[in-house]
Amino acid sequence: MDVNKQPILELKNISKNFRSIQALQHVDFDLVEGEVHALVGENGAGKSTLMRILAGIYTEYEGSYYLDGKEIQFHSPHDALEHGIGMIHQELSVIPELSVAENLFLGRQPVTRWGIIDWRSMEQVAQKELHSLGFDIDVTMPLERFSLGTQQVIEVFRAILSGARVLVMDEPTSALSPAEVKQLIELVKTLKSQGRSIIYISHFLEEVVQVADRTTVLRNGVSVGTLDSQEATVDRLIGLMLGREITRSTHPEEIGSEYQETLLEIKDLNADVFSDINLNVKRGEILGLYGPIGAGHFDLARALFGLYKFDSGSIILDGKTFPHGHSARYAIENGLAYATESRRKSLLLDDAIYRNITMPHLSKIGTLAPQRAKELAAAVPAIQQVNVNPPDPLNPVGKLSGGNQQKVAIARWLTFPPKVFIMSEPTRGMDVGAKSEVLGLLRKFRDEGYGVIVASSEPETILAVCDRIVVMSRGRIVSRLENKNLDKDALMRLI
Amino acid sequence: MNSTKTTVASLVEKLRALPKSSVWARRFAALAPLWTLAALFLFFGLASEGFLRPINLRNILTQVSTLAIFATGMTFVLLLGQIDLGIAAVAALSAMLGAHMFTKMGIPEPWPILSGIGVATLLGLISGVASARFRIPTFMTTLAMQLIAGGLVTYISKGRVITEVSDVAAFLGSGKIGGNDGLPVIVIVAIVMLLLGHVILRYTRFGRYVYMTGANKAAARLAGVNTNRVLIIVMTICGFTAGFAGIISMGRLHSAQPDATESFLIDTIGAVVLGGTSLAGGRGSMLQTVVGLLIYGTLRNGLDNIPTIDIYLKEFITGVVLLIALLINTVFAGREQRDQTI
Numbered sequence: 001m002d003v004n005k006q007p008i009l010e011l012k013n014i015s016k017n018f019r020s021i022q023a024l025q026h027v028d029f030d031l032v033e034g035e036v037h038a039l040v041g042e043n044g045a046g047k048s049t050l051m052r053i054l055a056g057i058y059t060e061y062e063g064s065y066y067l068d069g070k071e072i073q074f075h076s077p078h079d080a081l082e083h084g085i086g087m088i089h090q091e092l093s094v095i096p097e098l099s100v101a102e103n104l105f106l107g108r109q110p111v112t113r114w115g116i117i118d119w120r121s122m123e124q125v126a127q128k129e130l131h132s133l134g135f136d137i138d139v140t141m142p143l144e145r146f147s148l149g150t151q152q153v154i155e156v157f158r159a160i161l162s163g164a165r166v167l168v169m170d171e172p173t174s175a176l177s178p179a180e181v182k183q184l185i186e187l188v189k190t191l192k193s194q195g196r197s198i199i200y201i202s203h204f205l206e207e208v209v210q211v212a213d214r215t216t217v218l219r220n221g222v223s224v225g226t227l228d229s230q231e232a233t234v235d236r237l238i239g240l241m242l243g244r245e246i247t248r249s250t251h252p253e254e255i256g257s258e259y260q261e262t263l264l265e266i267k268d269l270n271a272d273v274f275s276d277i278n279l280n281v282k283r284g285e286i287l288g289l290y291g292p293i294g295a296g297h298f299d300l301a302r303a304l305f306g307l308y309k310f311d312s313g314s315i316i317l318d319g320k321t322f323p324h325g326h327s328a329r330y331a332i333e334n335g336l337a338y339a340t341e342s343r344r345k346s347l348l349l350d351d352a353i354y355r356n357i358t359m360p361h362l363s364k365i366g367t368l369a370p371q372r373a374k375e376l377a378a379a380v381p382a383i384q385q386v387n388v389n390p391p392d393p394l395n396p397v398g399k400l401s402g403g404n405q406q407k408v409a410i411a412r413w414l415t416f417p418p419k420v421f422i423m424s425e426p427t428r429g430m431d432v433g434a435k436s437e438v439l440g441l442l443r444k445f446r447d448e449g450y451g452v453i454v455a456s457s458e459p460e461t462i463l464a465v466c467d468r469i470v471v472m473s474r475g476r477i478v479s480r481l482e483n484k485n486l487d488k489d490a491l492m493r494l495i
Numbered sequence: 496m497n498s499t500k501t502t503v504a505s506l507v508e509k510l511r512a513l514p515k516s517s518v519w520a521r522r523f524a525a526l527a528p529l530w531t532l533a534a535l536f537l538f539f540g541l542a543s544e545g546f547l548r549p550i551n552l553r554n555i556l557t558q559v560s561t562l563a564i565f566a567t568g569m570t571f572v573l574l575l576g577q578i579d580l581g582i583a584a585v586a587a588l589s590a591m592l593g594a595h596m597f598t599k600m601g602i603p604e605p606w607p608i609l610s611g612i613g614v615a616t617l618l619g620l621i622s623g624v625a626s627a628r629f630r631i632p633t634f635m636t637t638l639a640m641q642l643i644a645g646g647l648v649t650y651i652s653k654g655r656v657i658t659e660v661s662d663v664a665a666f667l668g669s670g671k672i673g674g675n676d677g678l679p680v681i682v683i684v685a686i687v688m689l690l691l692g693h694v695i696l697r698y699t700r701f702g703r704y705v706y707m708t709g710a711n712k713a714a715a716r717l718a719g720v721n722t723n724r725v726l727i728i729v730m731t732i733c734g735f736t737a738g739f740a741g742i743i744s745m746g747r748l749h750s751a752q753p754d755a756t757e758s759f760l761i762d763t764i765g766a767v768v769l770g771g772t773s774l775a776g777g778r779g780s781m782l783q784t785v786v787g788l789l790i791y792g793t794l795r796n797g798l799d800n801i802p803t804i805d806i807y808l809k810e811f812i813t814g815v816v817l818l819i820a821l822l823i824n825t826v827f828a829g830r831e832q833r834d835q836t837i
């Protein structure tokens with residue numbers, strides 16, 4: 001990085017606490033013009049908190065904030081945006097029903113002199129702006145017609161069109177397919193070449209190493225160092241993040257399955273988004289369902305659990321044939337567990353951790369009246385098993401960092417272990433440490449004789465734990481393989 | 496940090512971001528509706544001699560009892576993030592049907608009362624099924640129910656008041672236990688209803704399902720909750736309480752009038768929300784509804800007790816005070832959620 005360049009933005013000695021939790025301690029951070037500055041750290045390290053301060057969302061903190069060399073204090077995100085700082089949240093804030101152009105101009109639609117929205121100029125400007133960044137899409141179409149990746153891109157453009165010269169991206173790629181990730185990274189590079197500055201948060205360290213000019217590592221709310229692009233390697237970053245070494249296993253250990261018995265059998269399953277699905281899962285194995293987003297594997301997982309309607313076919317679990325149109329309750333009671341890819345959908349953020357864990361099991365905890373003491377007794381071991389941090393069962397889930405929320409979503413199934421675990425994107429949004437913990441958990445389930453299904457669009461996850469892999473594309477199974485001598489590219493070529 | 500502006504906005508900001516030392520301040524904030532109630536009590540106690548007299552306190556309870564029965568069902572509905580716009584009309588139907596069967600058709604009790612309540616419950620069930628099965632918002636189904644029930648009331652009553660009610664209804668609505676100065680039956684009924692509602696919400700699995708579904712329907716479904724069934728049961732409960740409130744109100748007025756319960760729709764929603772239960776679902780409780788009811792009752796009664804207030808201004812003052820109370824509640828309640836919603 002050019003040493004004599006003045007930082008456009010500087011945070012000095014920032015501390016922030018949430019009641020008992022010290023989220024940030026004396027953190028320094030700066031950003032120079034035209035750089036991509038990555039921010040990495042374990043779940044709960046304080047990345048999102050720091051960025052929320054930077055983007056004017058948290059206004060109470062200790063320390064000072066300089067913009068263009070002058071001390072400044074934002075009162076709201078809007079205030080920050082007026083000063084050119086825009087944040088793109090992980091949860092998209094676009095409105096799918098509106099057109100691309102409307103989304104781009106949300107809240108600032110150009111009007112004619114009669115005060116009516118000037119659709120024509122709005123659409124023209126939108127088309128032109130997108131074109132200049134290499135995107136040619138029909139801006140009059142509703143946004144929901146486009147992929148998640150494109151929606152993310154539109155969100156980025158919106159921030160730029162409202163005048164952002166500093167862009168904060170908090171885990172922009174965690175829900176994207178590999179092709180979309182590539183697209184986004186290209187966009188980041190283009191924006192950088194236009195002189196904009198970007199802060200990039202991600203748990204995908206390969207991505208980080210690829211785009212970042214500098215990378216700052218946070219650990220437990222403390223900045224433990226900023227590395228230049230020459231110094232930053234994945235292993236170095238991991239070392240700094242965790243303060244210890246971990247073994248990154250990219251392949252499962254030798255399949256130790258002494259079981260042969262089939263636990264779950266799926267015969268000729270058909271629905272609108274998938275067809276002719278034949279699968280079985282043995283006791284003590286992890287079956288991977290791999291495919292790009294939209295391949296139908298996530299819907300297949302939902303269908304098994306009774307949350308997605310299928311037209312024909314049968315599901316047999318441990319010798320028992322599920323009735324057609326079974327409910328989720330039936331699936332749970334007969335030994336299926338399901339963790340969805342979207343934790344926002346599966347958790348009650350305002351509710352205590354323990355209540356989120358006992359949610360599916362209330363009927364087993366108290367026939368009429370669930371008792372708090374019993375619920376706590378059931379939940380606490382599960383919390384410990386997945387290492388939720390902080391582990392206080394009375395904490396609301398919404399106050400946990402993203403990765404720890406995910407752990408809660410998984411922990412809920414450990415209280416009354418099922419026969420088969422179905423997990424969609426089990427490690428989305430998790431840091432390397434947590435990822436390896438969760439993958440370790442999956443292996444443990446396998447070794448204890450459960451069946452596990454992992455549906456994912458991340459080849460790394462699939463390759464790291466699955467014994468067998470079923471590749472899906474456009475709703476059909478396109479190949480079946482043993483996880484031996486496979487690599488990411490080989491897997492991605494199959495779809 | 497140098498905060499230069501001390502506008503109202505930044506004051507609100509401060510209240511919302513209380514530092515960790517002020518645990519008491521947060522407790523204080525969490526109980527905002529209770530403080531509102533205390534403030535009203537203090538004010539009226541000082542401003543009027545009659546207000547704090549036991550007989551007047553009993554009056555307050557009597558006055559909010561009918562509202563309390565409506566509010567019991569409405570609390571379930573709002574906790575689920577739904578609405579029931581039909582309660583007032585359904586209550587009128589329950590009363591009118593009961594009175595008609597008793598006086599015009601000569602059917603002995605308990606059949607008229609049971610039929611009234613039964614029909615109200617059935618209408619609740621129908622709204623619930625229609626909303627759950629066909630995904631019509633309860634706003635629409637219960638609006639339709641309002642017209643249906645209202646239409647039936649007009650048809651049965653031909654617009655006329657029935658001025659004779661059964662002894663059972665009269666006892667429920669205006670009887671007293673322990674002589675003339677004793678405890679009104681209506682108050683006991685209201686307390687029993689609220690208590691029952693409280694126990695169901697707080698201590699049963701079904702109550703938990705209501706909160707879960709109201710807070711995050713997708714999450715409830717993922718946990719195996721049949722959210723459609725929860726919706727149907729809740730709408731049925733609300734139909735039942737509306738029907739019951741209709742009978743009680745008839746007993747209190749000693750007549751069944753087509754429009755006697757009209758104002759209860761707004762009052763009920765107002766009282767429940769005043770207690771701090773959120774219209775968006777998932778947040779609130781029966782105890783909070785009790786506080787909301789008492790605020791409502793205190794305000795109404797207190798204004799009656801200050802003779803210097805122009806009676807034509809009362810409605811206006813009630814509205815203004817309610818608005819202020821709501822603002823205070825939401826400013827304090829919003830503080831907790833703010834950080835994580837973004």
Ligand SMILES: Nc1ncnc2c1ncn2[C@@H]1O[C@H](COP(=O)(O)OP(=O)(O)OP(=O)(O)O)[C@@H](O)[C@H]1O
Nearest residue numbers: 018023043044045046047048049399401402403834
């Ligand atoms: N609103 C809040 N109230 C209380 N504690 C909070 C709140 N928001 C964050 N925290 C805590 O502050 C710490 C930092 O959280 P933060 O969300 O910044 O982590 P993160 O680095 O973004 O993690 P992740 O990678 O999991 O998203 C965590 O311990 C978290 O539990």
Ligand SMILES: [Mg+2]
Nearest residue numbers: 047048401402
């Ligand atoms: Mg985060």
